[in-house]
Amino acid sequence: MIEVKDIRFTYPTGVEALKGVSLSIKDGEFVAIMGQNGAGKTTLVKNFNGLLKPATGEVLVDEVSTRHVSVAKLARTVGFVFQNPDHQLFSETVEEEIAFALRNFGFDQATVEKRVTWALNLLDLTDYRKTSPFMLSGGERKRVALASVLAWDPKVVILDEPTIGQDHRQKEKLRQFIVQLNEQGKTVVIVTHDVEFVAECNPRVVLMKDGKIIADGEAKRILTNTTLALEASIVPPQIAQIFHGLTFLGLPSDVIDVSEAKKILVEYFQEHRR
Amino acid sequence: MSVVETKGLTYTYPSAGKPSLRDVSLAVEKGEFAILTGPSGCGKTTLCRCFNGLIPHFYSGELKGNLRVADLNVNEHTIGEMARRVGLVFQNPENQLFALSVEKDVAFGLENLGMPRGQMLERVDWALDMTGIEDLRERAPHELSGGQQQRVAIASVLAMQPEIIVFDEPTSFLDPLGAQKIFEVISELNRKLGITVILVEHRLDLAARYANHVIIMDEGRIALDGEPREIFNSEQAWLLGVGIPKSVRLWRLLEENGIDLKGIPISSDEATQRLKEVLWR
Numbered sequence: 426m427i428e429v430k431d432i433r434f435t436y437p438t439g440v441e442a443l444k445g446v447s448l449s450i451k452d453g454e455f456v457a458i459m460g461q462n463g464a465g466k467t468t469l470v471k472n473f474n475g476l477l478k479p480a481t482g483e484v485l486v487d488e489v490s491t492r493h494v495s496v497a498k499l500a501r502t503v504g505f506v507f508q509n510p511d512h513q514l515f516s517e518t519v520e521e522e523i524a525f526a527l528r529n530f531g532f533d534q535a536t537v538e539k540r541v542t543w544a545l546n547l548l549d550l551t552d553y554r555k556t557s558p559f560m561l562s563g564g565e566r567k568r569v570a571l572a573s574v575l576a577w578d579p580k581v582v583i584l585d586e587p588t589i590g591q592d593h594r595q596k597e598k599l600r601q602f603i604v605q606l607n608e609q610g611k612t613v614v615i616v617t618h619d620v621e622f623v624a625e626c627n628p629r630v631v632l633m634k635d636g637k638i639i640a641d642g643e644a645k646r647i648l649t650n651t652t653l654a655l656e657a658s659i660v661p662p663q664i665a666q667i668f669h670g671l672t673f674l675g676l677p678s679d680v681i682d683v684s685e686a687k688k689i690l691v692e693y694f695q696e697h698r699r
Numbered sequence: 700m701s702v703v704e705t706k707g708l709t710y711t712y713p714s715a716g717k718p719s720l721r722d723v724s725l726a727v728e729k730g731e732f733a734i735l736t737g738p739s740g741c742g743k744t745t746l747c748r749c750f751n752g753l754i755p756h757f758y759s760g761e762l763k764g765n766l767r768v769a770d771l772n773v774n775e776h777t778i779g780e781m782a783r784r785v786g787l788v789f790q791n792p793e794n795q796l797f798a799l800s801v802e803k804d805v806a807f808g809l810e811n812l813g814m815p816r817g818q819m820l821e822r823v824d825w826a827l828d829m830t831g832i833e834d835l836r837e838r839a840p841h842e843l844s845g846g847q848q849q850r851v852a853i854a855s856v857l858a859m860q861p862e863i864i865v866f867d868e869p870t871s872f873l874d875p876l877g878a879q880k881i882f883e884v885i886s887e888l889n890r891k892l893g894i895t896v897i898l899v900e901h902r903l904d905l906a907a908r909y910a911n912h913v914i915i916m917d918e919g920r921i922a923l924d925g926e927p928r929e930i931f932n933s934e935q936a937w938l939l940g941v942g943i944p945k946s947v948r949l950w951r952l953l954e955e956n957g958i959d960l961k962g963i964p965i966s967s968d969e970a971t972q973r974l975k976e977v978l979w980r
Binding site: 460461462463562563564589590591592593594595596597618620621655658659660662663664666667669670671674683684686687690691693694697 | 737738739740844845846871872873874875876877878879901902904905940941942944945946948949952953956958967968970971972974975977978979
């Protein structure tokens with residue numbers, strides 16, 4: 426779905442944010458891009474939808490180079506939900522906000538209406554149809570931003586730091602929603618610092634540092650590697666930390682999920698105590 | 700001795716239809732490390748604004764009930780007077796930093812107090828040292844990483860030598876390691892200097908281990924108030940959907956399966972220790 430071939434990118438300020446990155450994301454995959462502040466995560470995903478074009482190397486979306494397609498056209502395939510919803514929202518009502526891009530893509534009025542209703546319903550925003558996005562809370566504005574992108578049904582959805590500013594319950598809802606989207610076949614890419622959130626979603630994890638990818642693999646393998654974690658300025662999830670101190674008992678060290686942890690410990694206990 | 704005490708505090712923002720704080724009564728003792736948490740919109744930030752007098756002096760609105768902070772009746776003292784006793788550190792340090800060098804930023808509040816130059820420099824040195832950023836003294840705050848900026852913001856507040864520092868989600872924009880370092884700095888100020896800490900936080904996995912008092916708010920009211928282990932064990936905390944640390948979740952699952960860890964672990968280190976004791980024979 427997305428092929429990144431040895432790309433480099435330098436901002437006009439002279440900062441080289443990507444120093445040779447290659448990555449392949451398959452149709453229907455769920456990928457979390459993690460790493461230190463300033464590692465190049467957001468720069469990388471902005472190359473996925475053509476908002477930024479690489480200086481060298483190339484990005485193929487659905488087998489077409491982003492150099493040869495306009496951002497507007499690419500957006501149809503790759504929807505981008507910004508970290509700060511205020512960078513994205515501008516309409517007078519929630520309904521208008523969601524309809525805006527649909528009209529730009531040339532959908533007819535009947536389809537626009539149908540899609541708007543569908544997206545409002547999907548994100549639990551129906552009551553706010555006629556409300557100004559700026560009257561809503563931060564968490565609700567994030568949902569509006571997400572609804573406006575999902576409305577045009579892009580094949581790939583990119584979410585930049587979706588959990589910032591969300592409380593525990595909203596995060597849980599977001600997690601269920603993202604997992605569901607992915608199960609329905611969408612390719613989902615999230616950029617995040619939230620280790621516990623990733624541990625619960627269990628996606629493929631791509632770890633970045635200083636403009637390069639330093640690891641790529643299953644969440645439970647990457648997040649439990651203390652050397653990698655330190656290098657990428659993340660802290661392993663709490664369950665991984667607990668199990669890290671128990672390996673001398675012969676227990677596995679690659680555990681990030683609380684239910685799996687329980688299962689392993691209960692089995693161990695039953696075997697060794699009686 | 701309580702350094703923060705509210706009784707029946709009820710507050711409504713100007714033009715808001717309903718109160719943001721409803722009958723809030725709580726006490727934070729001197730030297731405590733208190734975590735204030737609860738769902739978005741529950742009134743946490745509004746309550747923090749009361750602690751340093753932004754409410755009622757800056758945000759007008761209607762405030763009822765008693766509010767004493769650092770032995771002062773907040774209603775009778777200006778924001779300037781309160782600022783010397785109660786520091787406030789925000790979520791985004793960029794909103795707080797503005798000077799051309801770290802040193803000037805940290806000195807700013809002291810200059811406003813009219814402190815003599817010699818004493819001021821000593822105070823700045825001390826604040827930079829306590830937050831571990833002496834080497835950043837000459838740097839421009841806007842060039843620093845988010846974690847470094849947040850330490851500058853803490854140093855600027857610390858320089859005023861307040862009795863209480865309120866931190867409003869100070870790590871939301873930081874990577875996990877940066878966040879952990881900030882919590883360690885905060886904990887050190889609490890332990891070494893005896894500064895009372897009130898930390899507004901959702902990420903309890905990282906922060907719970909430092910606290911000895913947890914307050915959970917919901918819809919403008921105090922829902923739970925007590926010792927961390929007691930709170931995390933209460934049914935109501937689970938129902939409110941606050942971020943119960945994974946170590947506590949694991950403890951409960953094991954408990955249900957007949958494995959007794961003898962006490963609730965609120966950090967991964969504690970959980971590992973207890974598990975070792977139970978499993979290793």
